């Protein structure tokens with residue numbers, strides 16, 4: 340069995356709900372502002388995507404950002420399997436959610452995922468390093484439109500996952516009002 344050629348797929352997974360409307364501008368990157376987080380999310384160690392205290396988490400490691408593109412690496416762990424030896428699709432979607440979230444927060448406002456769309460292009464083995472990137476395609480009021488991809492083995496390796504998301508700006512209280520403890 341062969342892996343389908345990604346060249347025959349559409350350029351991105353975006354539906355109309357994750358495509359910025361005409362005229363939506365891409366704002367200047369504001370950089371992570373510690374005042375936005377109030378200690379709630381900045382480098383939150385318990386984060387399943389990036390936290391060091393999440394034992395089975397993805398532990399995404401940011402490798403930098405420039406020109407509006409944030410980059411990270413993710414090494415697929417045994418705890419992240421779906422089929423034997425291969426990453427679970429939901430885990431890969433989580434990695435993309437995290438990446439798009441970072442790209443949104445770099446705009447200098449608080450965002451949460453409203454909608455996440457994912458294309459899975461090829462299987463990703465346990466032990467492989469996924470090279471991830473994400474960027475903003477536009478902002479329209481409270482809505483930010485993000486895109487990203489993950490490539491296997493190298494930044495220019497074969498694409499394994501692509502995502503598009505709609506993130507919605509929320510007030511600080513969003514992160515405290517529904518907490519159970």
Ligand SMILES: CCCCCCCCCC(=O)SCCNC(=O)CCNC(=O)[C@H](O)C(C)(C)COP(=O)(O)OP(=O)(O)OC[C@H]1O[C@@H](n2cnc3c(N)ncnc32)[C@H](O)[C@@H]1OP(=O)(O)O
Nearest residue numbers: 356380381382436437440441444451452453454505507509
């Ligand atoms: C340094 C920190 C780094 C952080 C990285 C974090 C990465 C991880 C990110 C996450 O996973 S966040 C957790 C998962 N997401 C959530 O828990 C969000 C749960 N949903 C909500 O809280 C609310 O539904 C939400 C804040 C998204 C929207 O509710 P609101 O009442 O504030 O707004 P509203 O429903 O009026 O929607 C605002 C606009 O967004 C649109 N919208 C909202 N959800 C949508 C959706 N799913 N699809 C399409 N459009 C959507 C909606 O139509 C509307 O468009 P218009 O302004 O044009 O009318």
